Amino acid sequence: MLFSSILALTDFSAAGDKAVERAAQIALVHGATLRLMLLPADQRSTCLDPDTRLRQTAQALAMRLGTPVTTAGSVDGSPDALACHAHAGDLLVVPQRSRRSMTHWLAGPDAIRILRACPCPVLVARGAVRRRLRQIVVGVDFTPAAQQRAMLACLLAPDADVELFHAVDTSGETPLRQAEVDDAVLRNYRDNCMEHAQMRLRWMTQSLAALGHEVVSAALRGEPARQLVLRQQWIGADLLVVGKQRRHALFDAVLRSTAHQVLAHARCDVLLVPHDYAVSADQARPQSTVSPHPAGAPVPV
Numbered sequence: 092m093l094f095s096s097i098l099a100l101t102d103f104s105a106a107g108d109k110a111v112e113r114a115a116q117i118a119l120v121h122g123a124t125l126r127l128m129l130l131p132a133d134q135r136s137t138c139l140d141p142d143t144r145l146r147q148t149a150q151a152l153a154m155r156l157g158t159p160v161t162t163a164g165s166v167d168g169s170p171d172a173l174a175c176h177a178h179a180g181d182l183l184v185v186p187q188r189s190r191r192s193m194t195h196w197l198a199g200p201d202a203i204r205i206l207r208a209c210p211c212p213v214l215v216a217r218g219a220v221r222r223r224l225r226q227i228v229v230g231v232d233f234t235p236a237a238q239q240r241a242m243l244a245c246l247l248a249p250d251a252d253v254e255l256f257h258a259v260d261t262s263g264e265t266p267l268r269q270a271e272v273d274d275a276v277l278r279n280y281r282d283n284c285m286e287h288a289q290m291r292l293r294w295m296t297q298s299l300a301a302l303g304h305e306v307v308s309a310a311l312r313g314e315p316a317r318q319l320v321l322r323q324q325w326i327g328a329d330l331l332v333v334g335k336q337r338r339h340a341l342f343d344a345v346l347r348s349t350a351h352q353v354l355a356h357a358r359c360d361v362l363l364v365p366h367d368y369a370v371s372a373d374q375a376r377p378q379s380t381v382s383p384h385p386a387g388a389p390v391p392v
Contacts, residue, residue: 093246093370094121094181098163100130103144106186110216111148113360114184115156116223117214120248125158126180129165141165183209187217200354206363207337212243218329218359224248229332230319230349231255233291236334236366241295243370244332245304247362254326255295255308258318259284285310316352323359330360337365 099114101107111127118125127149129141145162153160188201202215229244231237244253259281267277292308299306311318323331335350350363 093243094118094123096124096126096180097121097182097184098126098128098180099184100128100166100186101145101148102130102186103141103148104186106188106217109218110184110186111152113214113216114182115152115160117182117184117247119156119158120223122158123181125152125160126163127152127160128163130185131165181211182214183211184214184216187215200351202354202361202363203335203351206335206365210365212365212368213363215354215361215363217357217361224251224329224360226252226254226326226328227330227332228254228256228319228323228326228328230315230334230353231257231292231295232315232334233257233295234334234366236364236368238295238298239369240332240334240364241299241306242302242304243364243368244330244362245299245306246370248330251329253304253306254322254328255292255306256319256322257288257292257308257310258315259288259310259312260315261312281312285312316349316356319349319353320356323357328359330362331357332362332364334366335363337367 094117097114097118099111101111107130114125117123127145129145131141142162142164145165149160149162183205185202185205200215202213206213224247227244227248229237229241231241241253241255244251264277264280267280288310289308292310296306296308309322311322319331319333322328331353333350333353335348338348350361354361354363
């Protein structure tokens with residue numbers, strides 16, 4: 092399977108509960124070991140005995156799901172500290188947090204900060220947890236990293252419908268407008284850009300189909316992050332998958348990435364995938380999935 096170990100962070104808040112539930116659902120699908128770690132809100136915990144509560148949460152979850160759940164103590168929230176624990180896992184699931192200080196604006200959202208040091212994908216749990224992932228939209232830009240993101244999405248939830256989505260950037264039209272070209276020339280440029288995007292999408296879908304993954308694709312004109320969020324809202328997808336380069340915080344503060352903007356506006360789960368992440372050849376082809384509902388476990392709806 093794609094994942095053998097998953098680490099979920101919680102602070103015992105409603106957002107933390109979402110992260111734990113989403114991590115548990117994915118762990119069931121992949122037969123992965125699930126570890127819970129305490130990430131106190133604002134570097135502190137309001138719980139009098141957080142270690143005991145974390146163990147009780149893990150025990151209750153293990154009994155309900157019928158799979159082993161362990162604890163990994165607490166962490167101070169620094170990216171380096173989280174990266175040390177994440178190195179032992181294949182996926183890190185974190186709760187959504189709203190921070191409005193200048194420091195956090197410059198450093199970026201928690202998920203962005205973590206991804207700079209974390210070797211594995213980071214999933215921000217913010218959508219409904221009453222059901223499994225059923226529809227996934229993957230933002231693609233026709234790079235090798237985008238192909239890996241698409242593969243990851245197909246393997247993450249084998250029963251989900253996966254759509255590859257590309258937003259045709261309109262910034263290339265600016266020089267044409269400044270040159271005051273005819274409308275016919277501008278329309279021809281747009282048509283060529285869209286045709287090229289659709290051709291590349293067909294190639295990606297065919298390459299995934301050759302490996303046994305059936306996906307659909309779509310392309311629209313506009314700013315990538317905005318179009319990606321609008322596409323998710325239009326089709327009601329449960330998860331957005333976007334790539335993120337590991338860049339210095341100051342660089343990210345000046346040039347906000349697509350991942351920054353998606354995290355700021357999306358209302359569903361968001362999976363951030365490092366550009367250097369790759370699915371191994373052994374994982375690339377779909378395998379028989381582990382039953383997500385062991386005997387006695389409730390079936391998510």
